[in-house]
Amino acid sequence: xxxxxxxxxxxxxxxxxxxxxxxxxxxxxxxxxxxxxxxxxxxxxxxxxxxxxxxxxxxxxxxxxxxxxxxxxxxxxxxxxxxxxxxxxxxxxxxxxxxxxxxxxxxxxxxxxxxxxxxxxxxxxxxxxxxxxxxxxxxxxxxxxxxxxxxxxxxxxxxxxxxxxxxxxxxxxxxxxxxxxxxxxxxxxxxxxxxxxxxxxxxxxxxxxxxxxxxxxxxxxxxxxxxxxxxxxxxxxxxxxxxxxxxxxxxxxxxxxxxxxxxxxxxxxxxxxxxxxxxxxxxxxxxxxxxxxxxxxxxxxxxxxxxxxxxxxxxxxxxxxxxxxxxx
Numbered sequence: 001x002x003x004x005x006x007x008x009x010x011x012x013x014x015x016x017x018x019x020x021x022x023x024x025x026x027x028x029x030x031x032x033x034x035x036x037x038x039x040x041x042x043x044x045x046x047x048x049x050x051x052x053x054x055x056x057x058x059x060x061x062x063x064x065x066x067x068x069x070x071x072x073x074x075x076x077x078x079x080x081x082x083x084x085x086x087x088x089x090x091x092x093x094x095x096x097x098x099x100x101x102x103x104x105x106x107x108x109x110x111x112x113x114x115x116x117x118x119x120x121x122x123x124x125x126x127x128x129x130x131x132x133x134x135x136x137x138x139x140x141x142x143x144x145x146x147x148x149x150x151x152x153x154x155x156x157x158x159x160x161x162x163x164x165x166x167x168x169x170x171x172x173x174x175x176x177x178x179x180x181x182x183x184x185x186x187x188x189x190x191x192x193x194x195x196x197x198x199x200x201x202x203x204x205x206x207x208x209x210x211x212x213x214x215x216x217x218x219x220x221x222x223x224x225x226x227x228x229x230x231x232x233x234x235x236x237x238x239x240x241x242x243x244x245x246x247x248x249x250x251x252x253x254x255x256x257x258x259x260x261x262x263x264x265x266x267x268x269x270x271x272x273x274x275x276x277x278x279x280x281x282x283x284x285x286x287x288x289x290x291x292x293x294x295x296x297x298x299x300x301x302x303x304x305x306x307x308x309x310x311x312x313x314x315x316x317x318x319x320x321x322x323x324x325x326x327x328x
Contacts, residue, residue, distance in 0.1 A: 047272040049095060051305075055278050056092050058302045059085050062282065062295050070289075073141045073150060077288035080133040081281065087126045088278045091270050094119040114263035117243050117254065119270040123277075124240035127223075130277045130284075131233075134226035135217060137288040148194045149216065155187040156214030227280060227313050236273070276313055279305045 063085050067078055097112035136149055158180050165177065188209070191197050197205065200216075207213055215222065223233030242250035257263050283306050286293040296302055 047275045049271055052092065052095070052271050052275045054301055055275050055282075055305060056085075056088050058299050058305075059088065059278055059282055061299070062285070062292055065291070065295060067289070067291070071141070073146075074289055076150075076153075077133070077137055077141075077285060080129060080136075081285045084126060084129040084133070084278065084281045087122050087129060088274055091119050091122045091126070091274045094122070095267050095271055095274075114260070114267065116263060116266035116270070117250065119267060120240050120243040123270050123273055124237070124244050126274065126277050127233075127237065127240065128219075130281050131219065131222040131226050131228075132215075133281060134284050135215060135222045137284050138226065140287055144194065144196055148191065148196050151187050151190045151194075152208065152214045152216070155184055155191065156211070158184050158187070159211050226284075227310070229314055232315075275305075276309050279309050280313070282306075 059081075063081065067074075070078060094115050097114070099109055099112055100107070101109070136146075136153065139146065162177065162180060162184075191209075197208075200208075217225065219237060220230045220233050223237075224230045241247075257266070279302065282292075282296065282302055286296045296306075
């Protein structure tokens, strides 16, 4: 078997910044954000490619179990779970690249890309998939607050569908649009009759009803309530968004990769956070569907993973970095 070689995302013919204006962010594999006296038992379950694979494997096992007779609310949880699994599998495939005969030539048959920019774009999508799923389902299905959240979610979905239908040139397509208009009105009646909604400030209510928002919580608050500290969510959402939007920082960072080792090191971020986010997605899915909760109990690895991230996911990145600088 030929040895695979990592192909960098730039070649010598492309411009390279010997002194890049923005420092390369890498995540060394010593896991310095964890305490130096951490036990060998915990070291064995730290985020790595194999543990990421096991989490994805456990998620796929749950996804493969037939989910019959789901309620509409549970169906939304299932859709969230499916979308998040697809995203996680795509990240896994990027982290574990294989040669493609369809690209050879011009790509040599023993070379693969270390496509960390695409992995980070998908990671941002997985982050939003988790915090939105957690926002809706972390307290279970049912109750006045859940009913309001779901009504706002469904209303926003129909309004977005209406906008996309109109922008694609299908404005006023018979009964389809008419039925959705009626559903929107019914949802607005439900929202306006909610005691929780009416307890909001006039400004907040007006913003929601003007279609600008569907969530009662900001991104940072959703992350915080989902077990990810606000400072962490704020930093990584901005960092990951840079790649999603091809900002100056993200584009220039590509040219700072000057070795295969650098390219592989950049994969640590997708490995670490896919492990964390998918574990938490499985946990929330178990809250929404009792059958999934039972499946989780039977999966010793996921039970262990949930306990691990309950301990380490809420560590403030600013405090961790400050402590590391002092230690150095």
